[in-house]
Structures are given as C-alpha cells and as structure tokens.
Amino acid sequence: MLLVFACLPQLPRLFGVFSAPKPTEAPASYPEGIWPLRFSANAFRHTRRFTSLFLLGMILDTLMT
Known part of the structure; x- marks a missing residue:
C-alpha cells in the first residue's frame, strides 16, 4: 500500500495550479x-x-497474503 506515495512528487504541481491566479485567457499549451x-x-x-x-x-x- 505504500506504493501510493509515488504520487507525492506530483502533488506540488497540482497545488501550484490551484494556488495560481486564474488567467483571463487560455494558455497556448491547453487544448480548447x-x-x-x-x-x-x-x-x-x-x-x-x-x-x-x-x-x-x-x-x-x-x-502476497
């Protein structure tokens, strides 16, 4: 069950998206x-x-059990 800790390195990226102010226009990297x-x-x-x-x-x- 400790395998789920492999997601921890991705968590700061997710929090960065949530804490950043919402842009007024779509970034070029996002599909429409x-x-x-x-x-x-x-x-x-x-x-x-x-x-x-x-x-x-x-x-x-x-x-394993």
Missing part, C-alpha cells in the same frame, strides 16, 4: 475544450495516477 475545466483536468490527472497505484497496491497486497 479543456481550458474551461482547468482545475478539474489537473485534479483528474493526479487522481488517475493515484487510483492506478492504489489498485496495483491492493492487487499486490492480495497476492
């Missing part, structure tokens, strides 16, 4: 459809990685 969902897109990216590692940890823990 994602721009209005800027906060949720970044949160989902972190959650997807965390969930994958959590599931892998659960499977490994089950196989």
Whole structure:
C-alpha cells in the first residue's frame, strides 16, 4: 500500500495550479475544450495516477497474503 506515495512528487504541481491566479485567457499549451475545466483536468490527472497505484497496491497486497 505504500506504493501510493509515488504520487507525492506530483502533488506540488497540482497545488501550484490551484494556488495560481486564474488567467483571463487560455494558455497556448491547453487544448480548447479543456481550458474551461482547468482545475478539474489537473485534479483528474493526479487522481488517475493515484487510483492506478492504489489498485496495483491492493492487487499486490492480495497476492502476497
């Protein structure tokens, strides 16, 4: 289950997005459809990685017992 700590290096990036002031225009690096969902897109990216590692940890823990 300690595998989920592999997400910790990505956490400051997520907090940086949440704490930065919202720009008035879409940055060039964002696709047009994602721009209005800027906060949720970044949160989902972190959650997807965390969930994958959590599931892998659960499977490994089950196989080891």
